[in-house]
Amino acid sequence: MNRTTSPRPVWRKSPYSSNNGGDCVEIAGGATGVVSVRDSKMVTGPVLEIPSPSWAGFIRSAK
Template sequence: MASKDVDLSGARWRKSSYSNGTGGECVEVSDDHPGLVPVRDSKNPEGAALLISAPAWNAFVAAVRSAAFSRHGGR
């Protein structure tokens, strides 16, 4: 499905639990589209959203949880 074919006007967005609680560095995702995970910057809700396949998003979240992106490479 092309991104232009995805209607996000009625999407319900939620902030990532990993987002900064002070209002900065916030990422929001929507669970309303099977097979896709729309992701946007909460500071710019009218801006573009990235559309990520569910398997790719799951792999990304697993890598973040395992600290694969830390300075120490998960060690």
């Protein structure tokens, strides 16, 4: 993915997460067919890009 021309993702985390620096991940979905996942404490760190169908399967299994 060419990050210089892609729109900036809108990151979000669970409303159950606090802003006290706890362990949390953030996700961003986009029109690219992937869900991006990052560590909320390392916002400039690496990002996992997971195909949307795989992410949906993960969420179904986690519930």
